[in-house]
Amino acid sequence: MLEQRILAELKNIVGSDNVATDRQDLICYGYDATQMEFLPDAVVHPGSADEVARVLKLSNREKFPVFPRGAGSGFTGGALPKGGGIVLVVTRLNRILRIDTENLVAEVEPGVVTEQFQIAVEKLGLFYPPDPASLKFSTLGGNVAENAGGPRCVKYGVTRDFVMGLEVVLPTGETIRTGGETYKGVVGYDLTRLLCGSEGTLGVITKIIFKLLPLPEAKKTMLTVFDSIDGAAKAVSTIIGGKIIPTTLEFMDYATLQCVEKRFNLGIPASGRAVLLIEVDGDRDLIEKQADRIQELIAPLGLVECKVAKDAAESEALWKVRRLVSPSLRDVNPDKFNEDIVVPRSKVPDVIRVIEKIQQKYDIPIVNFGHAGDGNIHVNVMIDKSVPGQEEKAHEAIAEVFQAALDLNGTMSGEHGVGLAKQPYIHLELKPEQVAAMQAIKKALDPNNILNPGKMFPLG
Numbered sequence: 001m002l003e004q005r006i007l008a009e010l011k012n013i014v015g016s017d018n019v020a021t022d023r024q025d026l027i028c029y030g031y032d033a034t035q036m037e038f039l040p041d042a043v044v045h046p047g048s049a050d051e052v053a054r055v056l057k058l059s060n061r062e063k064f065p066v067f068p069r070g071a072g073s074g075f076t077g078g079a080l081p082k083g084g085g086i087v088l089v090v091t092r093l094n095r096i097l098r099i100d101t102e103n104l105v106a107e108v109e110p111g112v113v114t115e116q117f118q119i120a121v122e123k124l125g126l127f128y129p130p131d132p133a134s135l136k137f138s139t140l141g142g143n144v145a146e147n148a149g150g151p152r153c154v155k156y157g158v159t160r161d162f163v164m165g166l167e168v169v170l171p172t173g174e175t176i177r178t179g180g181e182t183y184k185g186v187v188g189y190d191l192t193r194l195l196c197g198s199e200g201t202l203g204v205i206t207k208i209i210f211k212l213l214p215l216p217e218a219k220k221t222m223l224t225v226f227d228s229i230d231g232a233a234k235a236v237s238t239i240i241g242g243k244i245i246p247t248t249l250e251f252m253d254y255a256t257l258q259c260v261e262k263r264f265n266l267g268i269p270a271s272g273r274a275v276l277l278i279e280v281d282g283d284r285d286l287i288e289k290q291a292d293r294i295q296e297l298i299a300p301l302g303l304v305e306c307k308v309a310k311d312a313a314e315s316e317a318l319w320k321v322r323r324l325v326s327p328s329l330r331d332v333n334p335d336k337f338n339e340d341i342v343v344p345r346s347k348v349p350d351v352i353r354v355i356e357k358i359q360q361k362y363d364i365p366i367v368n369f370g371h372a373g374d375g376n377i378h379v380n381v382m383i384d385k386s387v388p389g390q391e392e393k394a395h396e397a398i399a400e401v402f403q404a405a406l407d408l409n410g411t412m413s414g415e416h417g418v419g420l421a422k423q424p425y426i427h428l429e430l431k432p433e434q435v436a437a438m439q440a441i442k443k444a445l446d447p448n449n450i451l452n453p454g455k456m457f458p459l460g
């Protein structure tokens with residue numbers, strides 16, 4: 001518990017109305033999209049970078065931990081206050097400071113909701129591509145901290161590829177700026193890229209400079225159904241080998257299709273064993289040609305059905321199949337472990353086959369979907385925690401899934417990060433020397449282990 005004098009200092013920094021200690025308020029900030037919960041000692045809502053800095057200086061003086069948080073939509077417990085301390089919620093910092101239409105950059109605060117930012121730049125004919133599934137409520141600061149991805153990253157890249165500069169309060173309370181507004185810059189270490197994906201362990205982001213693109217003129221959406229996983233995976237490499245880089249290449253396996261079809265009756269052919277949702281964007285005439293060419297390329301690969309949207313309404317109807325996946329999964333079992341492995345594109349069928357064997361071994365349902373264009377598969381281990389032994393089996397199965405991805409030259413996380421959930425498995429992917437190097441960086445920037453302690457790896 002924090003002493004009353006510390007709470008009084010926090011209230012003096014951010015205002016009494018912006019410090020919460022009532023249990024019902026603490027509960028709201030003690031969980032995220034995982035199934036873990038930890039109660040903080042207090043929740044603090046700073047209104048400026050200066051207030052963030054003063055809170056962190058106080059925390060170093062009094063040695064209490066600080067856990068940065070945006071919308072709390074993470075899948076690995078990265079913002080959870082394990083061990084107590086304060087949750088530092090940055091959602092009051094929610095302004096789009098400027099959008100520069102000449103230089104195609106924007107400056108924002110970390111509490112801006114991703115979709116609201118996309119809408120704002122698109123009104124000016126510009127485009128911010130990263131589109132995590134949580135875009136309607138996730139914040140841009142959290143996107144940067146987790147290096148969020150999404151369906152469009154096969155063509156455009158992930159959040160890191162659009163971050164040009166940052167204002168960051170270091171764990172000890174000093175404020176620095178990294179990067180800038182130029183596309184080139186090689187003076188000193190690239191701290192911007194280091195901070196992207198650092199999961200709130202190296203600094204609190206208070207401003208972000210994003211690169212923007214011109215808004216594509218049009219887009220074309222196709223829902224393609226294949227008679228095998230191999231056919232769908234081969235379609236991905238065939239399309240890209242045909243010199244077409246779609247905006248999205250979303251994958252759903254047979255178990256996923258069964259979940260969606262059972263609940264929503266969307267009319268997916270019975271012979272369908274895998275689905276690719278394909279979208280291209282750009283010049284209107286070009287995407288028509290690309291859509292026709294894609295159909296020609298994938299026709300010999302076990303294509304059962306191809307639906308092509310004629311307008312925005314039909315496009316939205318096709319995307320509905322993908323968006324209905326998550327609500328359908330609870331019909332399988334009430335509890336879910338959502339992992340996000342990545343393998344080389346051509347290895348997607350191989351890893352799915354290994355996952356099927358793992359499913360049979362542990363006798364628990366595993367449902368797979370995700371971003372086939374970059375080999376990022378969301379592996380959903382579905383269990384009922386009320387059944388004795390199922391949670392233990394789930395963790396054993398997850399470890400084998402991670403190892404399967406690594407055996408295929410992949411990684412155990414492409415978007416979700418490590419946080420608390422994947423921390424027990426980090427040794428599968430990183431050698432002790434790699435972990436030691438990362439711990440040395442953490443120790444240099446956060447000598448008192450104040451900021452988001454215990455995440456990613458224990459401090460050695």
